[in-house]
Amino acid sequence: MSKKIKEKRKHYYSGIDGLRALAVMGVIFYHLFPDIGVGGYLGVVILFALSGYFVTDSLLKNWRLDGKVSLVSFYEKRIKRLYPELLGFFVFTITFSKLLNVHLLENIRSIFFSAIFQWNNIWQILHGQSYFDNFSGRSPYLHLWSLSIEGQFYLLISLLFCYWIYRQKKITPKARAKAFLTLVILAIFSFALMVILYQPNVDTTRIYYGTDTRLFSLLIGSACAVLLPSDQLELKVKIKRKALWNIVGLGSAFFIVISYFLFPATHAFPYLGGMFLYSIFSCMIILLIIHPQTKLNQWLTNPVFTWIGKRSYAIYLYQLPVIVLYESNVPNIGNHPYLNSLVELVLIAICAHFSYSLLGQEQSKKNVRNHKGMQVGLILGLTMCVFSVLVLFTTPKHIANQQQDQLTKKITENKKNMEQKPPQEKNTSVLEQKYQLTSQQVANAQKLPITTIGDSVMLATSDTLKELFPLMNIDAEVGRQVYQSIEIPKKLASKNKLEETVLVDLGTNGSFTDEQFDRFMQAIGSKRKVYWVNVLVPDKKWQNTVNDSLRKLEQKYDNLTVLDWFDYSKGHSEWFYEDQIHPNKEGSIQLTQFVAKAILSQAK
The missing domain is CATH 3.40.50.1110 (SGNH hydrolase)
Structure with a gap:
């Protein structure tokens, strides 16, 4: 592969890390302060739009540069990227739940296998696991629903792509328009299901967790990638009034933050159009970051956002179990909510950093075996793995609590x-x-x-x-x-x-x-x-x-x-x-x- 092709394939947008940081911070804020960060759940919409865009963009690049798309290679990359940290997450949560609050291990085998095989969102719906029951439904595994929807999307989009390749010899404007229209129709159908199934003043977990009712965010991102791929964006969209688009980009980033305080998940607006519009809005921000003639990429690039953005997957994995384990063991947490939240944030950052460094993308960039104390860490890690596997297969489905x-x-x-x-x-x-x-x-x-x-x-x-x-x-x-x-x-x-x-x-x-x-x-x-x-x-x-x-x-x-x-x-x-x-x-x-x-x- 030529150096030029490699550069095209691996182009990096640091501002995307900034957008990921804003998204995952919204989710954390929603879980830490559900009464203040009422709209923080919208961070997941941004993450869905990002996944939809860049997964499809990657498939398009492979087709253009290689003339084919290998499903084996596609799935292998997804597994290598997602599963090491996911398995490490289960080792951590199972071990510490056993030590600190064994009741959090109820149904752990079903939760584990539903997450591994990417149907956890469906399992939670079937078992009445409410995302909005902050009291009795508090579980360190509730957030895995979104990872399962993404996993199902990877399967869907790759199969659609293979069918598209089978029907098309090359990417023509007409073929691109048809693919775009197909994805938009599917997105509208998914959104329509959300509107139809929504019932006022009723727990919305079914439509919040449902693949059929949440797929539109990923499909909108995918449609944008088909119409405006990242490496052709400058050619397809000429920006004449740069100052205006810079203001739009900055205002968009500001709106992301403000929205976390404005749109509660208990209101009708998110389900009757809000999430759909937010998905479109998120894609617009993605395109403004990628476009070389705007400054949004530069403005969303800073050491803090980059650090958080690179670890966003690990942060998303660990934020809820850290919060649940901490709050179930610290008495009278309501007396000092901000101090306790600061401690929780530090613990989340520590867990995410170790996960990213040892199991994530950072691990492949350096030889961690040469680090001091690695032998001790390896022994500790293996001990936790063995312990968590034993707990996983010996814990009863229902844990008695007199x-x-x-x-x-x-x-x-x-x-x-x-x-x-x-x-x-x-x-x-x-x-x-x-x-x-x-x-x-x-x-x-x-x-x-x-x-x-x-x-x-x-x-x-x-x-x-x-x-x-x-x-x-x-x-x-x-x-x-x-x-x-x-x-x-x-x-x-x-x-x-x-x-x-x-x-x-x-x-x-x-x-x-x-x-x-x-x-x-x-x-x-x-x-x-x-x-x-x-x-x-x-x-x-x-x-x-x-x-x-x-x-x-x-x-x-x-x-x-x-x-x-x-x-x-x-x-x-x-x-x-x-x-x-x-x-x-x-x-x-x-x-x-x-x-x-x-x-x-x-x-x-």
Whole structure:
């Protein structure tokens, strides 16, 4: 192969590393601060567009320069690039999960093989693994869905390419136009499926994980590569007003950062056009970086972005397991969210650097065996490999957790009893003693109709609440968040089940925006009295955010009273299950007593 052809084949755009850095930083920010970096998930859209463009561009170059495309060579390159670090990632997560939190290894064999064979996104859909259930669905492997979609895309695009080559002897403008049109139609079809399957105020994991509904970002990138390949971009697109395009490029980079704060995944916009437009926008940025007449490549090139961009794959792999392992072992993380996040970022950087240096592309550029301490590292690595393989094949599918199993059983029984058992008369003297209430308070509670909207905390307490308030109607679901509850008051009202007194316990599973809160309160109505129990989730960063928001919003609504369960339960770890969130038998009594005294003191 001539030197000229090699240079064409290996042209490097440092600004692309900058774009990768911005993308992966968005994803990390979304996982570290889901209440602030609400749109950080869009970083994956950028990564998809990048993969779509450069994989297709590489196939086109091979065809033009070699006159053929070798599928064996194509797959071999993908495997060599992706699998060493992916296997190293599993060695790391399995080893440290076994040492620090064995419950994270639930279903580990299924997760491992679904990731290796590139169908993890489908496995997660089939097993109800929600990407947006920040509480009960927190797993160090949730993010592997995107790698599987990329793997499936590599298979699809390579087969489409081979079919194209079979039909075409050479790349003519007409053939290029047909290929472009085909890819665009497929992208539109994928986006249309997302729009059709989207349902407001419902967990969007199915369309977020689905290959059929997410492929459009990769296909748009692929279509751009067919129409405007990197080594012909300057010939095909003449830029006359360089200053204008430089401003567009700089504004585009700025918009990427701003978008991480603007478009929550719980809103309709991302699914009804936002992600599609963002994919087009990402491709425009890619083209502006590559075009030699613009300065965006130069502006996105700096040592920090280059370091992050080169390690973006490793950073993406390790960011979620580091966050999950750290936050599941550090108590009261919500008290110092920024300090803990800084520690997590350092740990992510360390893990990613070692992965990239020892297993990634950097490994092939130098002889790491000559490094000092390599023998010790090799022994440690082999030990971890053997240990992780043993754990992988000996860990049971379901890992017993006595307290968690008790909680699950209690919630299941409480939900069943709510649906089946009619209110029963209780001995008032027993209730007075149990809940430390006066006879008059108990009598008032027995006659007071209340509507309750909540999550698993409410379900864990529903038996004691119904015992004291037999006329209470409870609507609660595990993992429920505010954005999923906006329409519930209207549905209850249509069935004449929305009482004048409303008890709410939401926020345990994630924060909410003021707009979501306002819509929820408007659905309840200003004439009803709302009592909102604040949250106790010591291992989640959004604990203080939710409680601060509730305090602020209490001043806005005259019919809202916030019940400070967080402060009331402080120092009483014996009231809770092991997670220090869900009340146990004694905690349920205490929460019911706390709620009852607050409501009855204001009841007419």
